[in-house]
Amino acid sequence: MQKKESRQGLALGAVLSLLASFFVGAAPASANENAVVIYPAVGTEAQTTTLITEEFDFALRFGTGVDSSYFNYNSTNNADAGFGVIITKPAGVTLSYAINGATALRSTTTESAATTVTHAIASSSSAKTLAISLSQKTSVSSAVSITVQAFLDLDVDGVADAGEPLGNTMTVNFVPYSALGVSLNVTQPLGDDTGASVSFNVTAGSINWSMLESEFAITVNSTADVFATQSAPIRGPNLETSSAASSSGTVGTPTGGTVARAFSASFKVLTAAFTTSGTVQSVSATVYYASESVAVVTKAVQPVAAAGVTFSAVASSNAVLTTSGNVDARFNESFTLTTFAYSASNTTSIGVTRDITVSAFANLELDADSGVVINGTTYNTAAALAAAGFTLGANAESFVVSTYGQSDTAGTDSLTFTSTNGLVSQQLAVSFVAQELSVNYAPTAVAGLAGAAKSFTVTVTDQWGLKSPRTDLRVHASLDLASSVSTVAATVTAGTATVTLAPTPAARTGSATLTLQTQYFDQPTQAWTNIGNADSVTWNVYTYTAGTDAITSRTASVSASISYGVSAYSWSATLAVGISNSFSDVAVSAPGLIIRNADQTAVTGSDALTVAANGLTANFEFASRMAGTYTVTFTNGSATTTSQVVIDAAGHDKGHSMTFDKTSLEAGRTTTITGTLVDLNGNPVATGGTASVAISYTGAGLPYGNSTTMQTDADGKLTFQVLVLSTEKGDAAITAVYKPANATVSTANKTTVHALTIGEAASSADQKVNAGSFKGYVAVYAKGYEGQRLSAKVGNDWVVVPSLASNFERVVEFTGAGYTIAVRIYIDRVLVDTITVTTK
Numbered sequence: 001m002q003k004k005e006s007r008q009g010l011a012l013g014a015v016l017s018l019l020a021s022f023f024v025g026a027a028p029a030s031a032n033e034n035a036v037v038i039y040p041a042v043g044t045e046a047q048t049t050t051l052i053t054e055e056f057d058f059a060l061r062f063g064t065g066v067d068s069s070y071f072n073y074n075s076t077n078n079a080d081a082g083f084g085v086i087i088t089k090p091a092g093v094t095l096s097y098a099i100n101g102a103t104a105l106r107s108t109t110t111e112s113a114a115t116t117v118t119h120a121i122a123s124s125s126s127a128k129t130l131a132i133s134l135s136q137k138t139s140v141s142s143a144v145s146i147t148v149q150a151f152l153d154l155d156v157d158g159v160a161d162a163g164e165p166l167g168n169t170m171t172v173n174f175v176p177y178s179a180l181g182v183s184l185n186v187t188q189p190l191g192d193d194t195g196a197s198v199s200f201n202v203t204a205g206s207i208n209w210s211m212l213e214s215e216f217a218i219t220v221n222s223t224a225d226v227f228a229t230q231s232a233p234i235r236g237p238n239l240e241t242s243s244a245a246s247s248s249g250t251v252g253t254p255t256g257g258t259v260a261r262a263f264s265a266s267f268k269v270l271t272a273a274f275t276t277s278g279t280v281q282s283v284s285a286t287v288y289y290a291s292e293s294v295a296v297v298t299k300a301v302q303p304v305a306a307a308g309v310t311f312s313a314v315a316s317s318n319a320v321l322t323t324s325g326n327v328d329a330r331f332n333e334s335f336t337l338t339t340f341a342y343s344a345s346n347t348t349s350i351g352v353t354r355d356i357t358v359s360a361f362a363n364l365e366l367d368a369d370s371g372v373v374i375n376g377t378t379y380n381t382a383a384a385l386a387a388a389g390f391t392l393g394a395n396a397e398s399f400v401v402s403t404y405g406q407s408d409t410a411g412t413d414s415l416t417f418t419s420t421n422g423l424v425s426q427q428l429a430v431s432f433v434a435q436e437l438s439v440n441y442a443p444t445a446v447a448g449l450a451g452a453a454k455s456f457t458v459t460v461t462d463q464w465g466l467k468s469p470r471t472d473l474r475v476h477a478s479l480d481l482a483s484s485v486s487t488v489a490a491t492v493t494a495g496t497a498t499v500t501l502a503p504t505p506a507a508r509t510g511s512a513t514l515t516l517q518t519q520y521f522d523q524p525t526q527a528w529t530n531i532g533n534a535d536s537v538t539w540n541v542y543t544y545t546a547g548t549d550a551i552t553s554r555t556a557s558v559s560a561s562i563s564y565g566v567s568a569y570s571w572s573a574t575l576a577v578g579i580s581n582s583f584s585d586v587a588v589s590a591p592g593l594i595i596r597n598a599d600q601t602a603v604t605g606s607d608a609l610t611v612a613a614n615g616l617t618a619n620f621e622f623a624s625r626m627a628g629t630y631t632v633t634f635t636n637g638s639a640t641t642t643s644q645v646v647i648d649a650a651g652h653d654k655g656h657s658m659t660f661d662k663t664s665l666e667a668g669r670t671t672t673i674t675g676t677l678v679d680l681n682g683n684p685v686a687t688g689g690t691a692s693v694a695i696s697y698t699g700a701g702l703p704y705g706n707s708t709t710m711q712t713d714a715d716g717k718l719t720f721q722v723l724v725l726s727t728e729k730g731d732a733a734i735t736a737v738y739k740p741a742n743a744t745v746s747t748a749n750k751t752t753v754h755a756l757t758i759g760e761a762a763s764s765a766d767q768k769v770n771a772g773s774f775k776g777y778v779a780v781y782a783k784g785y786e787g788q789r790l791s792a793k794v795g796n797d798w799v800v801v802p803s804l805a806s807n808f809e810r811v812v813e814f815t816g817a818g819y820t821i822a823v824r825i826y827i828d829r830v831l832v833d834t835i836t837v838t839t840k
Helices: 002-017 382-386
Strands: 036-040 049-051 056-062 082-089 094-099 107-110 115-121 129-134 144-153 166-175 182-186 196-202 216-222 249-251 261-267 282-289 292-300 308-313 319-323 326-330 334-342 354-362 371-374 377-379 389-392 398-404 413-421 424-433 437-440 445-449 454-462 473-481 484-491 496-501 510-522 527-530 535-542 551-554 557-560 575-579 585-597 604-612 617-623 628-636 639-647 657-660 664-666 670-678 692-699 702-704 717-723 730-739 750-759 768-774 777-783 790-794 797-801 808-814 820-827 830-838
Touching (some): 036 082, 036 144, 056 082, 056 166, 182 292, 196 216, 196 282, 308 319, 308 413, 334 354, 334 424, 445 604, 454 473, 473 496, 473 527, 473 535, 551 628, 551 639, 575 628, 604 617, 617 628, 657 730, 657 750, 692 717, 777 790
Parallel strands (some): 445 535
Antiparallel strands (some): 056 129, 196 261, 249 261, 308 334, 319 326, 354 389, 371 398, 454 496, 473 484, 510 527, 551 575, 575 617, 585 617, 670 717
16 A cells, blocks of 8 residues: 555656657647646547437547656556546436446446446556447437546556546436437428439537438338339448449438538439329428438428419510510610419419529629619629529519619620419510610601692601600601602601601592601701601602592491400401592591501590591491490581491490499388399399399398399399388398309309498488580489489480499480480389470
């Protein structure tokens, strides 16, 4: 014992007085360099966590302050020191530890209480390692912390005696597999797709990755597969990928350095497209470590919502669609692009999101003073523009684009967008182009008397239809009649010029060509120079003797359907009028109709239009938003004729709104209630076919004659009755559901709720009808009949208002002046008064 104590004192003095001449390994931050230093055999000092089924390896070394004389163990003279370790474990935990990797030195201990195990390690050992593992632990066992402290075992007895220097302490955490922090992602599978992509991250930062001995792997399969597809193993201990990849997928190289690992894998798991018919289809992915599942994700296949995507530009003064998928846009201005997804028909949009990206761009200036603004975000570098993108909401169909600081001389600047929903996408290429001017005169042919001057009002516009604001322009007109040329020029003001000239010589007839050309004044040459595109007009020059005008033929009748929308017309068949004098004017009067020159469809008019006949024939088409039979009058000189245009009644599925003629019901009476169904334009809609109206009634009163499948007549009317007892007062309501396809539940159904007041009889003292005349019109007046039907027979014509909009309404009918007409006025088909009117 005396020998041991003397040796300890000598060793301690040497430790404190001498520095080592060399050392091995890196020192932990808390290491005692005057004793033994313990640290992870591989990995970093911070990586002190391992999986509960794995082994944790320590390395040991002398501290830099230990005298080198203690570095070599000599069993003969016992002259040097050894390494000692103190292992502290929780109660009931079985651990195994190996010293220097020698099997003979491995021992196992089991304790029922927290236990400290000490052991000596020969300093002469080349390994100088300690390996610790836990017995009887599985991947789901609770976490266990083990503490290991090194000391300088001067007498190599495996016991930390008093005076033997203690080294640093390390705590190792053995954790279950759930602590790996595996994040698994499966991209949303879509119907009609033929592949699935997965990725996973392992982000438990304190795991000592280099000590893990097992492997990660991943499987991906689907309900449409007959087998599961598994990746090649992702190898340990450094979690590197295998050089081999599975036949149906590849595994990416891990990234993230030593702190965490991220892996990705992509697999084609189907031999046929995903489908959602029958059973619900799904795609599943599972990540394994050591053949045990550590993450599972399953996603159901979503049906493909969109069959296609459209992409276009809203026509404006800054952008125009030139061809499908191509837009010409003005430099340094804003314009709107529109895109929507559709399911079956590209005329019917569906409310789904679309991802908008920039797929290409060229020659745009991108710097501090120049750039592109897309949907409110500014991009002024190539990298930012290339990554530009956003999601357009399900209920949005457009976004705004603009450029700034761009030069308009290059002519090759472009920007291409892609709109994507699911598996479908559409591109739109926007070319930024310099302004080009054109002179425009709408008719392509005109007619006139020989030698008589005509005026032509023309516009000078650019390719986006914007009138030119330039003040240095004129329009030069040249008329060539059988090689006899006459010219004139007129100044362009605010984009418009009027040129007036006559064919020469005065007696010559035939077909002449009028050429219209924009010119600008070139300051350097002081000369007028052509600019932009010219326009040409055919001028038919004719002669005839006054009084010989005659209409030789005409189409008796044509028909058309009702036109809906602001500028969309349903044109009738062509109504042709023959004349005796070639190219003479034909004037059309058609009150209530839109008229179009069938030979020059850009020429239209409302109620009246005059055109030069094309040879001996003038051809017209007609449209209207209101059903009915219209009389059309044609005039050629002193000759006139008439034809009829019939606008067909509204279809049974065109109903838009329904009104009722009563707002109150009188107590003690049975009242007939009339409902009127009209289309978007106010035309009556007769149901029948598949359409019907469901009428229900709630509140005071007893309804009868109503049902869930009622029909409206040719006037759009349906009726039912309500009996109100003399004691009943209060409120009631009518609910009308118009069903175009007679379906109980349909997005096409339209519901109207109409409120009623039940009480005393309404006073009729303020109800009155009257009639009068002004400027060739007969006016019918109705007071106090709001919501009721007004019909009036004015001479031989009927005027009908299905539901009066207010308590005072005026309805007019053109008759011409100088006639004495009996006006019969009806309210709800009951004759109220007959008034004789002399038209003025």
